[in-house]
Amino acid sequence: MSLALGCVADDYTGASDLANTLTKAGLRTIQTIGIPADDRALPEADAVVVALKSRSIPSDQAVARSREAEAWLRARGAAHVMFKVCSTFDSTDAGNIGPVMDALRTEAGEAIALVTPAFPETGRSVYQGNLFVGSVPLNESPLKDHPLNPMRDANLVRVLARQSASPVGLIDTATVAKGAEAVAARLDVLAAEGKGAAIADAIFDSDLEVLGRAIIGRKFSVGASGLGLGLARALAADGRGTKDAAGAAVGEPVGGTSACLAGSCSQATLQQVAAAEAIMPVLRLDPARLLAGANVVAEALAFAEERLAAGPVLIATSASPEAVRALQAQHGVDAAGHAIEAALAAIAEGLVARGVRRLVVAGGETSGAVVDRLGLTAFLLGPEIAAGVPVLRTAGRPEPMLLALKSGNFGGADFFGRALDMMR
Numbered sequence: 271m272s273l274a275l276g277c278v279a280d281d282y283t284g285a286s287d288l289a290n291t292l293t294k295a296g297l298r299t300i301q302t303i304g305i306p307a308d309d310r311a312l313p314e315a316d317a318v319v320v321a322l323k324s325r326s327i328p329s330d331q332a333v334a335r336s337r338e339a340e341a342w343l344r345a346r347g348a349a350h351v352m353f354k355v356c357s358t359f360d361s362t363d364a365g366n367i368g369p370v371m372d373a374l375r376t377e378a379g380e381a382i383a384l385v386t387p388a389f390p391e392t393g394r395s396v397y398q399g400n401l402f403v404g405s406v407p408l409n410e411s412p413l414k415d416h417p418l419n420p421m422r423d424a425n426l427v428r429v430l431a432r433q434s435a436s437p438v439g440l441i442d443t444a445t446v447a448k449g450a451e452a453v454a455a456r457l458d459v460l461a462a463e464g465k466g467a468a469i470a471d472a473i474f475d476s477d478l479e480v481l482g483r484a485i486i487g488r489k490f491s492v493g494a495s496g497l498g499l500g501l502a503r504a505l506a507a508d509g510r511g512t513k514d515a516a517g518a519a520v521g522e523p524v525g526g527t528s529a530c531l532a533g534s535c536s537q538a539t540l541q542q543v544a545a546a547e548a549i550m551p552v553l554r555l556d557p558a559r560l561l562a563g564a565n566v567v568a569e570a571l572a573f574a575e576e577r578l579a580a581g582p583v584l585i586a587t588s589a590s591p592e593a594v595r596a597l598q599a600q601h602g603v604d605a606a607g608h609a610i611e612a613a614l615a616a617i618a619e620g621l622v623a624r625g626v627r628r629l630v631v632a633g634g635e636t637s638g639a640v641v642d643r644l645g646l647t648a649f650l651l652g653p654e655i656a657a658g659v660p661v662l663r664t665a666g667r668p669e670p671m672l673l674a675l676k677s678g679n680f681g682g683a684d685f686f687g688r689a690l691d692m693m694r
């Protein structure tokens with residue numbers, strides 16, 4: 271395997287989001303869950319996205335796991351490694367974007383890393399170092415209420431500087447407009463000033479193409495799917511990749527029954543769960559009962575067992591910011607989050623044991639818990655359901671499954687029905 275591009279992603283939905291973007295841009299891409307035990311089973315690829323569940327774990331663990339993934343990618347020919355973070359820069363002042371960036375930049379032997387979460391296709395843009403979600407600054411968007419990492423500062427130069435051991439600079443839109451050479455020169459100036467990272471402005475895909483050209487010859491960068499697009503297009507311009515990569519892994523129907531799980535409390539997911547009530551049975555779990563010791567998993571599986579033969583069901587813990595805060599106040603942020611993730615993962619295992627082979631999961635941490643519990647190790651990329659969300663086909667599983675791992679904020683109101691229609 272001689273990779274054109276290696277990526278280390280800090281959550282599983284973000285990994286599939288990036289893998290989707292790279293595939294659409296012409297790179298044959300595989301998503302792995304952690305470092306594959308046996309990469310002989312992996313098909314030829316131009317890019318591999320190693321998905322880690324490292325966004326919300328202690329930063330030393332995130333650094334160690336990311337280093338292992340980066341080394342695995344380099345050993346398979348990846349000259350450039352991108353650390354994939356959330357397009358809404360999901361992190362806290364403890365990290366993990368800053369600590370992981372510092373470590374991987376050092377491993378790469380680079381003095382400075384270009385960083386941008388811009389992803390115009392989903393309305394994420396960066397201007398003067400400030401991240402906008404649609405038309406509002408990050409700290410005025412629904413991300414201010416995220417259960418695990420509420421984003422309360424839109425200025426990413428400040429946000430990253432609080433997490434990194436190195437000073438952070440800015441590559442503004444005026445520099446990006448001058449082209450790749452100007453961006454590269456600005457990076458060198460900032461590095462000479464002792465900066466270890468530079469937030470790069472980007473508003474349109476054309477800005478991301480400039481950034482991709484500016485850094486494809488370097489060894490390391492940090493970004494969301496938008497930067498992945500820029501890097502992929504720079505590689506395609508150099509003749510890497512293939513034209514028929516998109517949706518290549520649709521394959522034969524997997525059959526079985528289908529189900530949806532939602533642990534995301536993002537505004538988009540709340541709307542999608544509400545819309546799903548018109549097309550399938552929806553069970554809204556009470557996390558307070560779960561945390562009080564009720565056997566909510568068994569109740570959910572009984573609900574599903576009675577209905578799966580007739581069609582898909584949706585089981586959700588998704589709740590309003592107010593309800594989330596109330597539960598967290600009583601039980602703690604991490605305790606509540608982990609208990610709910612574990613419960614949804616156990617429900618997923620029970621659903622698969624009852625014949626589910628097509629599974630839609632809403633939420634990055636939720637997807638990580640579910641995929642790990644199911645023991646899935648790699649995915650091939652199928653068609654795109656919504657911006658940033660592809661159909662995934664398991665690789666290496668005796669009975670193949672189809673999954674959609676939906677980033678909390680992605681997809682329209684009809685997402686669950688649309689996904690199931692595309693997963694046969």
Ligand SMILES: Nc1ncnc2c1ncn2[C@@H]1O[C@H](COP(=O)(O)OP(=O)(O)O)[C@@H](O)[C@H]1O
Nearest residue numbers: 417534536587589607610611633634635636678
């Ligand atoms: N009703 C709830 N109250 C509190 N926390 C919740 C609730 N439902 C889910 N969670 C937790 O919120 C977090 C959602 O994170 P994630 O799955 O990554 O979604 P997103 O993709 O929207 O960020 C998870 O830790 C999940 O367990």
Ligand SMILES: O=C(O)[C@H](O)C(=O)COP(=O)(O)O
Nearest residue numbers: 283284287356357634677678
């Ligand atoms: O928004 C993105 O870049 C990614 O899809 C992502 O990381 C989303 O994370 P989430 O926790 O699933 O919202």
